[in-house]
Amino acid sequence: MSNLSLDIAASALAAQQAGMDTVAQNLANANTPGYVAERPALTTNPPGDLLGVGTGVRVVGITQVPDQLAQTANQQAQGSLAQATALQQVLSQAQATFPEPNGQGISTQLANFWSAWDAIAQNPGSQAPYTQVVNMAQGLATSLQQASSQLSQTASDTSAQLSTLVANDNNLLSQIAQINTQIASVRGGGGSANSLIDQQNELAGQLASDLGATATTQPDGTMSVTVGGSTLVQGATVDTLKVGSVPATGGGTATAVVNTANNVALQVSSGAAAGYLNAVNSYLPGYQKSLDGVAQALATTVDTQLAGGYTTTAGTTGDPLFVKSGTSGAGATTTGITAATIAVNPSVVANPQGTLGVSSVSGSANNDASVAQSLAEQGTSPTGPDQAYTSLIQGLGTDVQGVNAQVSSQTSLANAATQNLQEVAGVNTDQQMVAMLSYQHAYQAAAQVVSVTNTMVQSLLQAV
Amino acid sequence: MTISSLSAPALVPTPQTIAGQLITNINLDQSQMAALQEQISTGFTVNQPSDNPALAADVMTMNSSLVRAKQYVSNASDAQGWLQQGTGTLNQVMSTLQSITSAVESVSGQALTGQGAAISGIAHQVAAGLQQLLGLANTTYNGQAIFAGTGATTQAYSSSGTYLGNATLPTRTVAPGTQVTVAVAGTTVFGTGAGGLLSGAGTTTNGPAVGVLQTIVNDLNAGNLTQVMNVDLPNLQKATNVVAGAAATLGAAYQNAQAFSAQASTTQQALQTELGNLQDVNLPKAATQLTEAQNAYQAALWATAQVSQSSLVQFLG
Structure with missing residues (x-):
């Protein structure tokens, strides 16, 4: 005869031992990133005969705390935060291009440039004020060129960062596909894939931050990854991404993350990649365009006035001051000027007094400077460069302020989501201590059952 | 039955989540302190356009206005x-x-007829006066002849009394859209042709291009005293009146310019003050805020140091 009590006590000892093991494992991984707390799934053994006493307990598996909802919410929050942070990083760099409002930026240069024309009016017969105006014009042209090239540099830095990010993500995607293969084989052998799932969650979290990727666990335990509706990982199959150029909606081309399997651009709407793409496709070209507008407004305002004037040295028509770089003389190009191509007319640099049409008196040498006086008043012109520049700076400042606010609100959302995930899935030492006590007590009680059963059998043997 | 359930367990903060929250708070306090320290060290409330875009635009516009006002x-x-x-x-x-007029008038007071030496002396005196006037007419300011209009010349009149300038007058912009004329043309002061004071200086024969003073000199030298008294002297009076009129015009313009100058200085001062109000840090306020931020930072640090000093582990075993 088999002693049922001893069998039941033996199964209890094994089950409580498994419980103690999970507590030890949980406590060991209390600070492991991505670790999800585990617990034993226990079930009652069915009765062995018609009397109906069960036959003890058994461990059907070690399960992870169900945390899929918290995982997904956290990944989405991290994606939005990464997007805002990436945009903030690029826009702050763009803002640093312009030392405004207190520095010696373009606005101060413009103000001094306009006032310099009054110096000509104060002494039209002297060479010095003309040279000063030309020097200031060169300073302005240089500043505009530098600002333009810094914005271009920011754009190319951003593209380079995006390429690095995508190369890294290709690696993460193939790691997920590899782990999918391992999960399939572990599950096939009836083993626990918990630690593999933890690793995949970590990888999926990074992909959500980078690309706004969504990870879904399939019924077979493998993980699928999609970005903007396009599946990148399914089972062991993985697509490779690259940064490419695609036709833009408003004409021209736009930078995009392209799936090399089908050459289709991903609809990236979250993650750092979305921030970078938004910066290079929308924000930076916008600033560049506004800056070009400032350069053209400067050239148009100054050149139009000068074209209506005459030189003080001979009373003849002068040359334009701001021209497209590479052109020179009276017929130099004054349209289609951008911040990158604005230059001071070389013929004016060579002979400022003889080529600037600052006088309204034609036909002979004179000391009139009414055109210069009128130019000195252009700083407040509603179509002039000052207005265009101020609105560029205000727009840029507003964008950076907006993205700063976005980063700070997304940070608290992401922190809350992480905290939520930690509280759902993380290891709470106090809870584990209590669980340990329960397992300890149950184990001691089961041992007591063994001991008492032993005594019972002993007493029976002595009676015989 | 299984003791594992499918629903998530109750949310309980773990040491990791508590520490994470505390670190977030510390970072927040630190960035607030950094912003205040930047304000105090630069002395400006707006250090990047993003600090306050509208105020940044105001400061830029105000700066431009200030440069213009200067x-x-x-x-x-x-x-x-x-x-x-x-x-x-x-x-x-x-x-x-x-003095020329009184010299010429002295001709009538005495019976000078026949006293060639005395008359010639007066003629010399008038001629010398004419030269003096030519010198005055060529007065310059900052290298520019002030009675030459906007003519490209350092002299308003040649030594023979010919006007070298033009009729366009120089102006200065003293307020937005407001210009004041800073000179009168030589022809307005000294006249032209026969009625002019300086015309034909040194020409010994009278004619339509010879002015009042030279005519007097010539007539005195010719002994034509009646002509001097009856025709030339009244002409000289007329020319003198013209000069007096021009002097009055200039005097009024000077007073006008003084008024504009005072106004421009006041405007500059006002703009400077307003700009200061806009962009300068309110130092006591910023310093107080910094102290508050430092206190909050220290409190957050203290709270972090207190975390997880105790747990159930200590009471078991």
């Missing part, structure tokens, strides 16, 4: 310089003309 002050003081020089010169012209 230029208006400079323009107005230049205008004052020109006009002061002009009125001063015209005062000297008037006194020279008065």
